[in-house]
Amino acid sequence: MSENALFKIALNKAMALCAGREYCAGEILVKLDLWGIDKNQSRKIIEMLKRENFINEERFAAGYVKDKFNYNKWGKIKIASYLKAKNISGETIKKALNNIDNDSYNKTLKDLISTHRRSVKAKNPYDLKAKLLRYGLSKGFESRLLYDLLNEMEE
Numbered sequence: 384m385s386e387n388a389l390f391k392i393a394l395n396k397a398m399a400l401c402a403g404r405e406y407c408a409g410e411i412l413v414k415l416d417l418w419g420i421d422k423n424q425s426r427k428i429i430e431m432l433k434r435e436n437f438i439n440e441e442r443f444a445a446g447y448v449k450d451k452f453n454y455n456k457w458g459k460i461k462i463a464s465y466l467k468a469k470n471i472s473g474e475t476i477k478k479a480l481n482n483i484d485n486d487s488y489n490k491t492l493k494d495l496i497s498t499h500r501r502s503v504k505a506k507n508p509y510d511l512k513a514k515l516l517r518y519g520l521s522k523g524f525e526s527r528l529l530y531d532l533l534n535e536m537e538e
Contacts, residue, residue, distance in 0.1 A: 386424075393420045394428050401437035405446050408438055409470040444471050444479035452483055456495055459483065461523020492524050496532060508537070 396418070397411055408429050415425040432438040444466055451457040451465070459480050466476045499518050505511035512533050519529040 389420070390424050390428070393418055393424070394431060397428055397432060398435075398437055401432060405443045406438060407440060407443045407469050407471060408433070411438065440471055440475050441478065444475045445482060448479040448482060452488075452491070456491055456522060458492070458519075458522050458524030459488075460525060464523070489528070492519065492528060493532060495519070495522060495524075496529075496536070500536075512537070 393415060397415065400406060400414065401411070411429060411432065412425055415428060420428070429438065447466060448462055451462045463476050463480060466479070467473075496515055496519055500511070500515060503511060503514050503518075505514055515533055516526075516529050519532075520526060
């Protein structure tokens, strides 16, 4: 098969993938590499996909933030680190994270901690607070918010 035919097949396959759901450029690059497309052609395919709006990093980041917050109940730190791993720019990540409503964010954190508190077994209040803090941090919430919430719950 000629190199040009392989390029067209890969481009069409990538377009079909992007038409089905949101992908970022990094995810498509991985797929192109798996399909045996060289770096130069992969770069051209990514440029074409961006130009035709099959790939839009801002749209991807906004959707990713919305899904991970609403369905997985992740905090901003965890979401940001996963987006960074997908080579999304810091400015795009920041803009996407700003779409999260602060009241909703704080309510989600409070609900998560309250729910987890009922299932945690602790020897003393200090141990309980430490376990809840670790849980909140593992979900990607900011330590400042966790400390404030845990101190408020203690009172």
